[in-house]
Amino acid sequence: MLTIENTTKWFQLFSDKIIENKDYLSELDTPIGDGDHGNNMARGAKAIQELLKNQQFDTLSDLFKNVAMAFIKSVGGASGPLYGTAFIEMSKASKETSNPTELVATGLDGIKRRGASDVGAKTMIDVWTPVLEELKAGQLTIEKINADVEATKALVATKGRASYLGERSIGHIDPGSMSSGYLFETLLETGALE
Amino acid sequence: MLTIENTTKWFQLFSDKIIENKDYLSELDTPIGDGDHGNNMARGAKAIQELLKNQQFDTLSDLFKNVAMAFIKSVGGASGPLYGTAFIEMSKASKETSNPTELVATGLDGIKRRGASDVGAKTMIDVWTPVLEELKAGQLTIEKINADVEATKALVATKGRASYLGERSIGHIDPGSMSSGYLFETLLETGALE
């Protein structure tokens, strides 16, 4: 179950992970995008760190909402609204539940709506979707996450910048899927799923 | 003595020489100027070739005047008006004399007036002036011309583009002096001085 405490830890770990891998994320975004995914996510990560350092939260919903706003206001690009919308949906749903599986499910719905997209378009949805299944089955592991991310290589992009490349997007990991992989990897690390 | 015939030959040889050495003249103009002296002179040379191919002249004065106008209209830069003015002065003077020494003297006066310049400023005047002395003494040779051109290396430019460099112009041959060297070298080759 998610608590204010372990969710705070989650966003701390996630932010650190993003900042560590900033250059790698931008590199993934270079051949099939515009090379800024690492910089975009790092701006958001820093905003989250800033937020967590300076503010206390009374409810889980409040925490998610503030993280969402910090992210939306600092990131821009495609990843800003997508993660931002996911976190806002999670904020709304966390008034009713603190079950991580249910929250990830509402987050994914938010991403699909915001991105007008679905599985198979070589976007972060292609990590969120299998991860949700693995959560449901109580079988999420770092290996599965990595495999989900890796599997985006085989897809042809039909949404986002990579879609301008069509077939030529094959063979590259989708950058947003990689950053989503970090999100779930750090969720595992919080121990909230145990 | 200059005749329509040997002067035509002179300008033919001069034009050929310029076109042959176009790149070298531009190279000389690169460290201390703007790298266009070869292109400038070559435009003039081609205009002269065009002229000589298509037109007959009744007098030496007429020949010089037409060469001057062709040069002025096609060259631009500093070398256009300078050589152009020299040839115009030679056209005027050739109504009275066909002595090459006297004609070079009036040409030099024209250059000095047009360029508001005199010896020692690291310009073509620093070749025309000693050449005139050598002509007067009946001792003009290719070696002397080359030495006159070479001697411009030692000078500090105080006129023309090279003057913006001040002391740093030392050590480089003045490009206009080199093209003037070709002018006198080809005069020698016509045999008109013999």
Place this chain on the structure above:
Amino acid sequence: MKKIINDPKNVVSEMVSGLVRAYPQYLQKIEGTEAMIRSNEASMIDKVGIISGGGSGHEPAHAGFVGPGMLSGAVAGQVFTSPTPDQIYEAIKAANHGKGVFCVVKNYSGDIMNFDMAKELAEIDDIEVKMVVVDDDIAVEDSLYTQGKRGVAGTIFMHKIVGAAADKGATLAEIDVLAQKVMPNIKTIAVALSGATVPEVGKPGFELADDEIEYGVGIHGEPGYRREKLKPSKELVQELLSKLKDAFDMKPNDKYAVLVNGMGATPLMEQYVFMNDTLDQLADENVEVAFTKVGNYMTSLEMAGISLTLFKIEDDEWLSYLNYAVDTIAW
């Protein structure tokens, strides 16, 4: 990376600061944002506001087109990155004078989503917002199953058209109809001679050999459709124009506006030569060229290259909008 900047992280805010300080007669910064609004407030009264924006690095777009007769405001995102919804929202609020706000958005997921979120925020305030998505880049194939084509230099024609209509008093609904009608008539294609370096990245998005060019590159260095050896201007025009001719199904007596747009590092000299060849080849097609413009309008940092935009004039009113007097930094 060889750039005249300070800390790459601050490049957008320092740029916006330099811009509004240099041109206070045109632009005012909306405090707390990198959004700018037209200084001449009187010229906006009782008119639909027009907002554009997107990632930075395309200067003079978009702030250079803010002024009476054209944009009401512009929002500058990070380099090649869509601005955030809160900033777009502030620009929308500032541009609204009771008649609603029209947004010109280029067809990138990020831009569309951030503008959509800003629109949702504005609608909570009862500000009516509509938008057109510019997708003029024919280098990208358009299919039902993809994101579609990119928005590039043709965007400035859209700015001009909707800006003039707004200035003449058109309603938000009328402007929306106009923009949707105009959009399929604007098509662009580019050729690049070198890539661009995002300051925070520090190295070029792509690299070309000394004698190599790439057709169809996007304004963020997105890969194009073919690389080959550099060719004379005439042949580059031929290649780009052949694509445009097909895309328009060009016929004699068609009427076009032509924009030759420098990508950043290409001198005007080359752009004028390219325009000369373009006009020659359009004359061979017996089409009428009714409007022409050459220069750096929608750039990609220091990319060298040119894009060619044709705008098919189906209604002479569009031409009058192109010629409508404006007062901006860059039009």
Place this chain on the structure above:
Amino acid sequence: MKKIINDPKNVVSEMVSGLVRAYPQYLQKIEGTEAMIRSNEASMIDKVGIISGGGSGHEPAHAGFVGPGMLSGAVAGQVFTSPTPDQIYEAIKAANHGKGVFCVVKNYSGDIMNFDMAKELAEIDDIEVKMVVVDDDIAVEDSLYTQGKRGVAGTIFMHKIVGAAADKGATLAEIDVLAQKVMPNIKTIAVALSGATVPEVGKPGFELADDEIEYGVGIHGEPGYRREKLKPSKELVQELLSKLKDAFDMKPNDKYAVLVNGMGATPLMEQYVFMNDTLDQLADENVEVAFTKVGNYMTSLEMAGISLTLFKIEDDEWLSYLNYAVDTIAW
């Protein structure tokens, strides 16, 4: 050399052709020359004509400044080479409407001599001609024994001033007095990040290492006064401004117009950042900045770099001339 051109020999004529075909409302080509005259003839009636020109490769200068309120005509020489007297003479004739013609010439031997010869030709026709020699580049030492300083980006301020005065009906003699008074108050200095390649030459006039810059370079690639490692914008501004401060003997409450001019390949983003730093540092000097302009106005082909021009406003009428409305391609 990577350029969008055809035969390097034809680059100027094809450029001029592209220019006049793209902008017939501003420019007409004078047949048989590469000189252009203002299309709006009515705006020249009963006024002193203003002609400028010089080598090509500095676009939008000079033709981009032709139009009501500014230049009457412009003469385009070969790349980096003064135009010939016959062409200048044609432009003078076309610009003369009975009140004489004023020429703005940059301080290069070639330009001065060719304009002088044109003036002599015009005087045979009883056209009165006067000229100002612009020598704003303080990178070059001025001494009684040399050619003096070069004319660079400050030239466009001179165009603006004399253009406005002519449009307001000043006589040739008055314009001459004004120009000679203004000239010592315009000073410029540049920093280059890369060299420019003349098409017919095919290789850059100078080369800089990947991390190297050169202060004081001229607009034809003339060597500057120092090479060193690239520095942040703030420090570049500091270097250039320190030279300008000395040259002006700058004092608090002095009033200046500021031009940040891109040399060709430097994106506007960098120019705006540079302007921001310039305004910061001028604020530290407590001088008043009364006019600002940023962009590519006097370029050097694809050179990367920026020049900074200060124009000391000693008379508020000069400021009104800077702000005087004009209609040109590029001002």
